[in-house]
Amino acid sequence: MQKLLILGGGTAGTMMANKLIKALNNEEWEITIVDKYRTHYYQPGFLFIPFGIYNRHDVEKPKSNFFPAGVKVIYNDVDKIEPEQNQVLLDDGRVLYYNILIIATGTKTAPEETPGLKDKLWMKDIFDFYTVEGACALQRKFKQWEGGKLVMAITELPYKCPVAPLEFVFLADDYFTKKGIRDKVDITLVTPLPGAFTKPVATKMLSDLLKDKNINVVSEFYIESIDNDNKKLVSYDAKEVPFDLLTIVPVNMGDAMIERSGLGDDLNFVPTNKHTLQSDAHQNIFVLGDASNIPTSKAGSVAHFASEILFDNIIDYIEGRPLSASFDGHANCYIETGFGKGALIDFNYETEPLPGTFPLPGIGPFGLLKNTKINHYGKIMFRWIYWHILLKGKELPIDADMSMAGKKRISF
Amino acid sequence: MTEKLIAGKTVQVNEEGYLTDASQWNKEIATEIAKELEIELTDKHFEVLNFLRDKNAAGEPLTIRKVGKSGIVDIKGFYDLFPGGPLKYSSKIAGIPKPVSCV
Numbered sequence: 001m002q003k004l005l006i007l008g009g010g011t012a013g014t015m016m017a018n019k020l021i022k023a024l025n026n027e028e029w030e031i032t033i034v035d036k037y038r039t040h041y042y043q044p045g046f047l048f049i050p051f052g053i054y055n056r057h058d059v060e061k062p063k064s065n066f067f068p069a070g071v072k073v074i075y076n077d078v079d080k081i082e083p084e085q086n087q088v089l090l091d092d093g094r095v096l097y098y099n100i101l102i103i104a105t106g107t108k109t110a111p112e113e114t115p116g117l118k119d120k121l122w123m124k125d126i127f128d129f130y131t132v133e134g135a136c137a138l139q140r141k142f143k144q145w146e147g148g149k150l151v152m153a154i155t156e157l158p159y160k161c162p163v164a165p166l167e168f169v170f171l172a173d174d175y176f177t178k179k180g181i182r183d184k185v186d187i188t189l190v191t192p193l194p195g196a197f198t199k200p201v202a203t204k205m206l207s208d209l210l211k212d213k214n215i216n217v218v219s220e221f222y223i224e225s226i227d228n229d230n231k232k233l234v235s236y237d238a239k240e241v242p243f244d245l246l247t248i249v250p251v252n253m254g255d256a257m258i259e260r261s262g263l264g265d266d267l268n269f270v271p272t273n274k275h276t277l278q279s280d281a282h283q284n285i286f287v288l289g290d291a292s293n294i295p296t297s298k299a300g301s302v303a304h305f306a307s308e309i310l311f312d313n314i315i316d317y318i319e320g321r322p323l324s325a326s327f328d329g330h331a332n333c334y335i336e337t338g339f340g341k342g343a344l345i346d347f348n349y350e351t352e353p354l355p356g357t358f359p360l361p362g363i364g365p366f367g368l369l370k371n372t373k374i375n376h377y378g379k380i381m382f383r384w385i386y387w388h389i390l391l392k393g394k395e396l397p398i399d400a401d402m403s404m405a406g407k408k409r410i411s412f
Numbered sequence: 413m414t415e416k417l418i419a420g421k422t423v424q425v426n427e428e429g430y431l432t433d434a435s436q437w438n439k440e441i442a443t444e445i446a447k448e449l450e451i452e453l454t455d456k457h458f459e460v461l462n463f464l465r466d467k468n469a470a471g472e473p474l475t476i477r478k479v480g481k482s483g484i485v486d487i488k489g490f491y492d493l494f495p496g497g498p499l500k501y502s503s504k505i506a507g508i509p510k511p512v513s514c515v
């Protein structure tokens with residue numbers, strides 16, 4: 001019996017299990033998935049919790065609902081991978097042998113990496129919304145907050161869902177406007193990037209939107225520490241940003257198990273071929289989703305597009321052929337902009353987000369880099385698509401490879 | 413892409429003045445680019461520049477954090493050497509491409 005082992009039963013690992021169980025002969029292949037947690041979170045929904053649009057129960061379901069029959073599931077922490085022996089040690093002492101290993105252990109926040117972050121103001125005046133606990137605590141805080149300096153800060157790149165901090169400030173503008181205290185709330189986005197986003201065309205569009213909504217941007221600010229006594233962010237070059245209420249994206253890191261296994265880079269992400277998704281160090285190890293170091297967004301849409309490529313390459317690998325499928329870094333992100341509207345961006349390694357229509361050229365229904373109501377509905381509908389289609393590994397009518405159809409190249 | 417005469421040598425640069433061919437780089441070119449950025453290079457600077465060039469040649473993505481863990485300087489020291497934009501300025505002086513922020 002050949003063994004295919006998947007570490008991590010989140011978005012990426014669950015999609016892969018669902019695709020592979022249908023394709024592999026169950027008399028030849030045994031598929032096992034290992035995860036330490038039993039709850040699957042709809043992570044795009046975390047953003048809506050602070051504003052009371054979603055609550056905890058809207059984003060939680062048992063992982064077991066999404067694992068297909070026929071896949072062996074082990075709920076346990078992993079001690080480490082021993083790639084030379086083709087085996088994984090669980091922390092209860094069990095040893096799992098594999099012929100093929102898929103690492104899908106994702107990324108997690110590491111607030112302890114920033115001095116002063118997990119200090120006396122943590123969860124009192126400083127919150128994150130990348131954990132359900134942080135998002136719920138921030139919802140409670142917002143309900144009774146009477147205004148002041150609201151700062152949304154990014155500590156380090158890369159981080160999960162690169163547009164989320166932008167969406168957060170847009171939704172905060174909406175929330176405090178409707179609450180009638182927008183004039184008492186000063187909103188500032190603090191980023192280590194040179195602007196609101198990395199790519200020029202999208203940055204222009206988003207910067208204009210931020211300006212329209214009276215949201216300040218402090219760019220090229222690389223946080224060294226947080227001064228709890230004086231309530232301010234301090235950068236490595238001794239600049240300061242004061243806050244009354246701070247929402248932060250802590251440093252993102254791969255799982256500590258990756259470090260214990262000696263398989264990660266300085267942030268515990270696994271060096272991975274950005275086209276084949278095979279690990280650089282070991283031919284029978286593949287990496288899907290946020291756990292890899294490939295230079296594209298850490299986002300569910302990327303894991304989804306990449307899963308189609310990885311599926312083809314794993315079949316090639318099993319059948320002894322060269323890996324034929326090549327990932328282009330395709331990412332597709334809805335951006336909530338508040339007041340019932342949204343924008344949409346679609347891009348890959350080579351092509352920055354461009355204006356146009358999506359997915360049908362000239363028709364849409366979604367407008368790329370445009371602020372429209374229909375884009376917002378796309379985001380709202382997506383939760384249903386996520387639970388019922390995406391995780392189950394079913395086809396969506398969007399190609400894994402990014403398409404230029406319906407897009408306009410522009411220059412300034 | 414254009415040609416530029418730096419320290420007596422003609423090199424290829426992009427529109428932001430970054431060398432497009434790292435092999436055309438030498439210490440005199442580094443000193444000249446640094447001067448434009450009002451930075452006077454010391455041995456410590458060159459240790460950082462060589463680190464960046466090695467990592468770039470190995471195809472490793474460069475970050476401020478990575479330089480901070482290099483054992484040559486910590487992040488604060490890196491800012492002190494290249495004030496205002498340590499990674500973009502040091503990359504320019506090291507004759508390697510401007511690091512792309514991937515998010």
